[in-house]
Amino acid sequence: MKIKDFRVTPLFCRFKQPYFWAQGRHDGAHIVLVQIETEEGVVGVGETPGTVMPITPILSFLDTVKSNIIDRSTSDISPLMREIYAKSFGIETASHSSPRIANQIFAGIELALWDALGKSVNLPVCDMLGGKIHKEVSYFGFVQGDTVDELSRHAEELSNDGFKVIYLKVGRGEDFDFQATKAVRKAIGEKRLRIDPNEAWSSLQAETMLRKLSQFDLEMVEQPISALSGANGLKSLRESCLIPLAADQSVFTPEEAEIICSSGAVNLITVGLHETGGILGFKKVASIAEVFSIDICLHGVFETGITTCASLQAASTIPNLDDGNQIMCQLLEEDLVLQPDLKPKLGNIKTLTGPGLGFELNQGAVRRASKAYKKLPN
Numbered sequence: 001m002k003i004k005d006f007r008v009t010p011l012f013c014r015f016k017q018p019y020f021w022a023q024g025r026h027d028g029a030h031i032v033l034v035q036i037e038t039e040e041g042v043v044g045v046g047e048t049p050g051t052v053m054p055i056t057p058i059l060s061f062l063d064t065v066k067s068n069i070i071d072r073s074t075s076d077i078s079p080l081m082r083e084i085y086a087k088s089f090g091i092e093t094a095s096h097s098s099p100r101i102a103n104q105i106f107a108g109i110e111l112a113l114w115d116a117l118g119k120s121v122n123l124p125v126c127d128m129l130g131g132k133i134h135k136e137v138s139y140f141g142f143v144q145g146d147t148v149d150e151l152s153r154h155a156e157e158l159s160n161d162g163f164k165v166i167y168l169k170v171g172r173g174e175d176f177d178f179q180a181t182k183a184v185r186k187a188i189g190e191k192r193l194r195i196d197p198n199e200a201w202s203s204l205q206a207e208t209m210l211r212k213l214s215q216f217d218l219e220m221v222e223q224p225i226s227a228l229s230g231a232n233g234l235k236s237l238r239e240s241c242l243i244p245l246a247a248d249q250s251v252f253t254p255e256e257a258e259i260i261c262s263s264g265a266v267n268l269i270t271v272g273l274h275e276t277g278g279i280l281g282f283k284k285v286a287s288i289a290e291v292f293s294i295d296i297c298l299h300g301v302f303e304t305g306i307t308t309c310a311s312l313q314a315a316s317t318i319p320n321l322d323d324g325n326q327i328m329c330q331l332l333e334e335d336l337v338l339q340p341d342l343k344p345k346l347g348n349i350k351t352l353t354g355p356g357l358g359f360e361l362n363q364g365a366v367r368r369a370s371k372a373y374k375k376l377p378n
């Protein structure tokens with residue numbers, strides 16, 4: 001299982017419709033496809049989304065560590081990831097400054113290594129992690145649209161499709177947020193409603209908005225204020241309102257999970273494989289949250305079905321999994337996963353049984369997304 005080749009390919013995967021959130025509008029996902037090939041011809045596939053920074057510096061980081069990966073074993077996942085981090089961010093300062101950024105850049109390598117290892121031994125990654133606890137993973141219906149009318153119509157569709165939890169991005173202006181939440185609540189009846197301002201609110205704004213929005217029976221509000229306000233910021237907000245809070249951007253690393261969980265500030269942690277640097281980091285964060293009886297909600301960035309499959313593998317093995325997880329691949333005009341079918345049925349996807357991460361790459365879609373990336377303006 002010695003690695004003979006390491007390839008990275010920049011892609012642009014267009015969304016079906018523009019994506020609107022507190023940070024503006026996006027028309028597609030910038031992705032770096034990571035492929036690791038063994039001497040036996042097994043190809044492990046992962047991805048690093050360009051959410052953290054533009055694609056060019058990500059490619060540069062990945063290119064720098066290529067020599068560390070070639071000739072190593074696919075089972076060297078932990079030592080290799082430590083070596084890659086130390087090489088890229090400096091051995092002397094490795095413990096402090098850069099885990100967040102390194103996690104997001106190198107997660108694609110970690111996922112590709114797991115995929116290659118699983119395919120080499122013909123086992124799904126969840127089996128190598130100790131086996132499935134969950135036979136399926138439940139997702140929220142992710143409301144899309146620009147206007148209040150569009151959001152309301154889509155929320156109704158998602159509700160009719162059987163999603164138990166509906167999730168709305170806010171942080172787009174106080175009046176807009178109020179009108180959108182009101183309209184979505186009306187459209188979905190008594191279904192569970194969660195909102196995410198993506199750190200857009202100040203402490204005062206958050207307190208005011210949560211008081212106003214509490215009439216719409218919100219189940220949870222995700223990261224209403226900046227992660228830079230730390231556990232204390234979330235805790236003081238939590239004490240001033242009755243609506244449960246989730247930490248998203250506040251938690252990437254196990255150390256941050258411990259600080260947030262022990263503060264009593266939140267009832268849920270939203271975190272994904274890219275924030276944690278891959279599957280092993282995700283399992284560590286989940287274990288820490290479990291000690292505090294806090295569940296983990298899968299987080300999504302601008303990613304493809306590759307991450308959906310990897311998340312299914314990892315999430316199926318943790319006991320404290322939430323039932324309103326985030327999925328993003330349905331937003332794409334064309335996914336990079338050919339099979340299995342990743343469309344939730346009544347909000348659920350069965351956990352995967354194929355070897356590795358459990359998917360077949362859509363080679364045609366990769367070629368088209370590569371062409372689309374090359375056509376992007378500089």
Ligand SMILES: [Mg+2]
Pocket residue numbers: 196198222223248249270
């Ligand atoms: Mg969020």
